[in-house]
Amino acid sequence: MKNKNYTYSILKYKHSALIGESINIGIILFFPLENKFVFKYSKNLTRIKAIYEVVSEKVIKLYLQQIEFNIKNINLRDYTLFTHSDIENTEEFDLFIDNFILPRDSSVLQFSKSKESLYNLDLDTTILNITNKFLLEKDKNLNGGIIQKEPILVKKFINGLSKFNSDILTNNQDKIYKNYKVVNEAGNEFNFEYGWKNSYLNLIKAISFDLRDSRHIAEKAYKNFGLFTDLKNEAENNNLKYDLLIGLPTSKDLFKDFDHALNLLSNLERVDLILENDISDYSLKAFEAISN
Structure with missing residues (x-):
């Protein structure tokens, strides 16, 4: 991967396999230049509870906290397994998620196939912009609306x-x-x-x-x-x-x-x-x- 690239995968809440729909609830990013992983997720699960009638908020929060804990530990460890030379494409990043973050199974939380992109701003601004793009922490006003109902x-x-x-x-x-x-x-x-x-x-x-x-x-x-x-x-x-x-x-x-x-x-x-x-x-x- 080239400098100023990053790889990301979106964590989705999938309520029903029959319906086949999902809501973005988190995102994991990897910045090879800094050799750093970042995990951001929605702290407020009101959107999911409002849209879906039966949601185990406690279970979802436990999943999110465990993923956050895993990412923090990975960033603290000096293992060559996690250097950017070991994750050179999206397939390897997907494999990394499966092995160390969250297996791809039939649970309601699933990471999407990863993608690559470029960034030109500083790291903190880049992370903020990406999070705002994929995660909606607050319901947006629409045509003067109180919430997007x-x-x-x-x-x-x-x-x-x-x-x-x-x-x-x-x-x-x-x-x-x-x-x-x-x-x-x-x-x-x-x-x-x-x-x-x-x-x-x-x-x-x-x-x-x-x-x-x-x-x-x-x-x-x-x-x-x-x-x-x-x-x-x-x-x-x-x-x-x-x-x-x-x-x-x-x-x-x-x-x-x-x-x-x-x-x-x-x-x-x-x-x-x-x-x-x-x-x-x-x-x-x-x-x-x-x-x-």
Whole structure:
């Protein structure tokens, strides 16, 4: 490896093999020029607990602390095994992780295949920038939002679906869709994370109105009203229906604006609104359709 290179692998929390999704929870880096390993991880597991209903926070923390302990010991030891001459490519780095950090098995914490990159800044700044890139210690504000709630709404649907018979879901994969793309008449492409099929192909989009003020609620309602008005022809031509998972505002002062937004969106054709409290029932409805 050349000077000013570094190798990294992302530690992911994988909740379900069936869903096949993951959340970045940590990252291990190796800087050959300094002959140094660095491990950074999310100290706050709120994101995972918010998205997934059943999480053993204690077990995850024990894993993270053990990895951190291993890295500290490796940096303190003067073993030639850990010099940069022994880790010259990503395959060797992956092997190092398997042997000394965390074996690649079926546990919920797994390191990704490692990659190489370059850095030009000082080491501390580089580590900070990489950590900020791959790990989100705080939920970002989005369009004035208090938290990024859309992923939580989608995961609530998926978690509800996963509670049912996994064999039935596996045997009916032709009725479950991931990353379905709808292209409008202008050629613009819109991605829907999930869909499921009964008499329609029901495409799922989460819309959270847990925002800071009424202006942002109105802007979000108008934006989505315009979007699904634009996609009406595609729905009719392809037998689609759009199911919107709706997140409620936390502030009671915004309920009036929220009701106005719902009234606006309820006028859309081929669109159903599912409030967050009804998502579990919606998951059951989807499962029953998939299993028939």
